[in-house]
Amino acid sequence: MTELMSRRAALVGAAAASLLPLASGTTQAAAPLTGRQAPGWYRYKVGSFEVTVVTDGINRFKMANDHVTNRPLADVGAAQVAAYYDAAMMTTPYNPIVVNTGARLVLIDTGGGEATFLRSKGAAGQLNTNLAAAGIDRNTIDAVIISHYHGDHINGLLDAKSGLAFPNAEILVPAAEHKFFMDDGEMSRAPAGRMQTVFKNARRVMNADVLKRIKTYDPGKEIVPGITSVDTNGHSWGHNSHIVASGKDKVFVQGDVTHVPHLFARNPGWHAFYDQDGPKAEATRRRIYDMLVADRTMVQGFHYPFPGLAYVEKAGNGYREIALPWSPTI
Amino acid sequence: MTELMSRRAALVGAAAASLLPLASGTTQAAAPLTGRQAPGWYRYKVGSFEVTVVTDGINRFKMANDHVTNRPLADVGAAQVAAYYDAAMMTTPYNPIVVNTGARLVLIDTGGGEATFLRSKGAAGQLNTNLAAAGIDRNTIDAVIISHYHGDHINGLLDAKSGLAFPNAEILVPAAEHKFFMDDGEMSRAPAGRMQTVFKNARRVMNADVLKRIKTYDPGKEIVPGITSVDTNGHSWGHNSHIVASGKDKVFVQGDVTHVPHLFARNPGWHAFYDQDGPKAEATRRRIYDMLVADRTMVQGFHYPFPGLAYVEKAGNGYREIALPWSPTI
Numbered sequence: 247m248t249e250l251m252s253r254r255a256a257l258v259g260a261a262a263a264s265l266l267p268l269a270s271g272t273t274q275a276a277a278p279l280t281g282r283q284a285p286g287w288y289r290y291k292v293g294s295f296e297v298t299v300v301t302d303g304i305n306r307f308k309m310a311n312d313h314v315t316n317r318p319l320a321d322v323g324a325a326q327v328a329a330y331y332d333a334a335m336m337t338t339p340y341n342p343i344v345v346n347t348g349a350r351l352v353l354i355d356t357g358g359g360e361a362t363f364l365r366s367k368g369a370a371g372q373l374n375t376n377l378a379a380a381g382i383d384r385n386t387i388d389a390v391i392i393s394h395y396h397g398d399h400i401n402g403l404l405d406a407k408s409g410l411a412f413p414n415a416e417i418l419v420p421a422a423e424h425k426f427f428m429d430d431g432e433m434s435r436a437p438a439g440r441m442q443t444v445f446k447n448a449r450r451v452m453n454a455d456v457l458k459r460i461k462t463y464d465p466g467k468e469i470v471p472g473i474t475s476v477d478t479n480g481h482s483w484g485h486n487s488h489i490v491a492s493g494k495d496k497v498f499v500q501g502d503v504t505h506v507p508h509l510f511a512r513n514p515g516w517h518a519f520y521d522q523d524g525p526k527a528e529a530t531r532r533r534i535y536d537m538l539v540a541d542r543t544m545v546q547g548f549h550y551p552f553p554g555l556a557y558v559e560k561a562g563n564g565y566r567e568i569a570l571p572w573s574p575t576i
Numbered sequence: 577m578t579e580l581m582s583r584r585a586a587l588v589g590a591a592a593a594s595l596l597p598l599a600s601g602t603t604q605a606a607a608p609l610t611g612r613q614a615p616g617w618y619r620y621k622v623g624s625f626e627v628t629v630v631t632d633g634i635n636r637f638k639m640a641n642d643h644v645t646n647r648p649l650a651d652v653g654a655a656q657v658a659a660y661y662d663a664a665m666m667t668t669p670y671n672p673i674v675v676n677t678g679a680r681l682v683l684i685d686t687g688g689g690e691a692t693f694l695r696s697k698g699a700a701g702q703l704n705t706n707l708a709a710a711g712i713d714r715n716t717i718d719a720v721i722i723s724h725y726h727g728d729h730i731n732g733l734l735d736a737k738s739g740l741a742f743p744n745a746e747i748l749v750p751a752a753e754h755k756f757f758m759d760d761g762e763m764s765r766a767p768a769g770r771m772q773t774v775f776k777n778a779r780r781v782m783n784a785d786v787l788k789r790i791k792t793y794d795p796g797k798e799i800v801p802g803i804t805s806v807d808t809n810g811h812s813w814g815h816n817s818h819i820v821a822s823g824k825d826k827v828f829v830q831g832d833v834t835h836v837p838h839l840f841a842r843n844p845g846w847h848a849f850y851d852q853d854g855p856k857a858e859a860t861r862r863r864i865y866d867m868l869v870a871d872r873t874m875v876q877g878f879h880y881p882f883p884g885l886a887y888v889e890k891a892g893n894g895y896r897e898i899a900l901p902w903s904p905t906i
Contacts, residue, residue, distance in 0.1 A: 276715050280619070284618050337901065574634055
């Protein structure tokens with residue numbers, strides 16, 4: 247360290263001279279450390295469509311004792327360590343995608359919104375920055391498809407001032423999810439604590455401006471040409487996934503069929519505290535993942551590590567994701 | 577498809593009107609497909625150092641019958657399919673890194689050089705483009721460390737006009753590798769075909785300008801403060817890997833201890849046609865990977881999928897890499 251420091255000090259003095267070409271073996275003035283990460287977007291084709299994964303970033307938080315409701319925290323910590331994560335810290339990526347069908351520009355889920363940027367010290371709330379880096383003007387988004395009403399999927403509908411983040415977009419939401427979270431009876435019967443928080447947040451986001459733009463959809467429908475909804479409820483009342491298909495290609499955009507794969511694909515029987523109906527979420531997870539394995543269908547995982555495009559296969563008592571290799575061209 | 581095409585045609589006509597905000601439910605003019613991928617760089621810290629992976633891209637080619645010299649091609653094809661690659665097409669990523677120690681800016685290996693860009697239709701030969709995207713001026717590179725003298729590691733020392741691609745850099749090369757490939761006796765005794773091609777290419781790259789900037793290094797030395805060479809010969813005569821260490825952190829920059837991991841980490845006993853000494857390369861591979869597994873040391877893989885930073889663990893008859901999750905901040 248001392249040697250490095252004295253080198254650096256010497257080099258600061260030599261900065262002016264270093265603008266000239268140096269003789270072989272002479273050290274350049276040190277390039278400053280940048281502290282800057284690459285922009286978080288990645289693009290691939292599905293048939294004639296362009297899919298752009300635009301990460302909202304990650305969130306890190308200390309796990310609650312009941313993070314997995316049907317397993318002791320020690321088991322969860324062991325799974326974390328086995329996957330090279332800190333035992334006690336949850337690391338959750340958020341990966342919205344933009345589908346350009348050639349006719350429409352469609353965002354699927356939004357991430358936690360600009361308001362989370364400062365709270366996370368810039369690690370999350372990156373969607374709009376990364377959209378711009380990817381050359382996508384948010385004013386040109388034609389439609390936002392929502393998988394379900396949890397905050398990390400809907401909060402980004404609003405900008406930092408609670409205005410519309412995508413002012414020219416239709417907002418396509420699952421009919422069952424919308425009905426459930428807007429129903430005063432359901433809200434009054436929901437347990438205190440987390441579930442009340444989810445209700446309150448959903449109603450905060452679904453403000454008058456958003457409600458004006460909402461269209462509800464049912465499972466099993468082509469809700470935008472080339473994008474079909476799939477009933478995958480359990481994680482939430484009306485949770486939907488989406489199949490993006492063009493020509494012979496398709497990708498299964500799973501939403502939260504699994505949360506982070508190193509816990510919930512590897513252990514499909516584990517129920518997260520944010521699964522509204524644990525057993526139903528598990529049944530959905532097993533049904534969908536068995537299908538993805540059998541058909542060798544690519545999955546795009548909202549909570550997979552960026553860019554989140556993978557094949558899945560059976561492994562141990564569950565499933566393992568095999569990320570597609572980064573392609574330098576599309 | 578017909579519906580999409582007619583929609584697109586209709587939208588072209590509506591382009592002017594779409595500049596105004598549209599009523600809810602109306603489709604924007606379609607954003608054009610971009611055809612553009614994200615820039616190929618990724619940054620992480622090792623102690624106080626910044627490591628920037630700057631991909632040169634990928635190469636795809638039909639595998640020769642003896643791609644793996646001690647296994648039938650059918651076995652290789654099966655391993656390709658098991659890893660979700662085409663059976664017959666080799667896909668090889670190239671991932672040079674730049675280490676900013678705070679005092680020196682050091683490139684480790686170069687990729688195949690600008691000349692490969694057109695030949696690969698832009699898929700490879702991307703190093704200089706991606707360096708610029710990462711904010712790294714190639715004129716500020718202080719040192720280039722070379723692991724071995726195969727073309728995909730040294731050709732990028734030269735720009736498209738055979739000038740110095742890094743005109744102010746020392747070029748640090750393994751002493752044994754340099755001696756071997758510059759030795760006329762060794763060249764005359766080398767078999768015809770591929771090995772003669774490697775000799776000729778090494779001598780083409782090691783032109784007068786490059787030779788003036790060369791300093792040779794031995795294994796087991798701190799060749800730049802914080803970067804130590806490790807003898808990993810077998811793949812080539814004087815192949816070296818490098819440990820980048822700062823504070824309590826380190827990463828093992830493996831060069832070609834394994835080529836693509838889905839073939840050669842998974843099957844450490846397989847010998848590639850580009851292993852100069854197959855059995856010695858295998859022994860090195862097993863020794864190094866057993867060490868990486870035992871110590872839970874991160875590996876940076878030149879031929880791993882970008883960004884190529886992973887842990888490795890035992891799996892089946894060999895090893896499996898577990899990529900570190902992309903971090904949106906460094």
